[in-house]
Amino acid sequence: MTKNSKSYKVSLLKRVIISKTNSKELRPLSIFTIGNRAVQAVYNLAVNPMVETKLDTNSYGFKKERSQYNAIVYIRSWLDKNYSSEYIEN
Numbered sequence: 001m002t003k004n005s006k007s008y009k010v011s012l013l014k015r016v017i018i019s020k021t022n023s024k025e026l027r028p029l030s031i032f033t034i035g036n037r038a039v040q041a042v043y044n045l046a047v048n049p050m051v052e053t054k055l056d057t058n059s060y061g062f063k064k065e066r067s068q069y070n071a072i073v074y075i076r077s078w079l080d081k082n083y084s085s086e087y088i089e090n
Contacts, residue, residue, distance in 0.1 A: 011036050 013030040020027055032040075048064070055063065060071040 008039065 011033040013032060013036075016029045016031060017026050018029050019025070052063075058074070060066045060068065060074075
């Protein structure tokens, strides 16, 4: 690994065959090398703060500490407002 990000080459993944639970079948499992995981962690620490500031505050998909449950709470709170009944017919 070098300091030049353009010269970084991803290492091959370690491939292990494991048995499935409650079955005799086998399945492949790919394991990242420590070097790959370190590069991913550094990239994540550097890029995530910049991305979070640019994203919409009402975005709930693929965001840290947000889920579909947060989206449902937001929608319900929006529907509970007085003016929301203008847009919904029963």
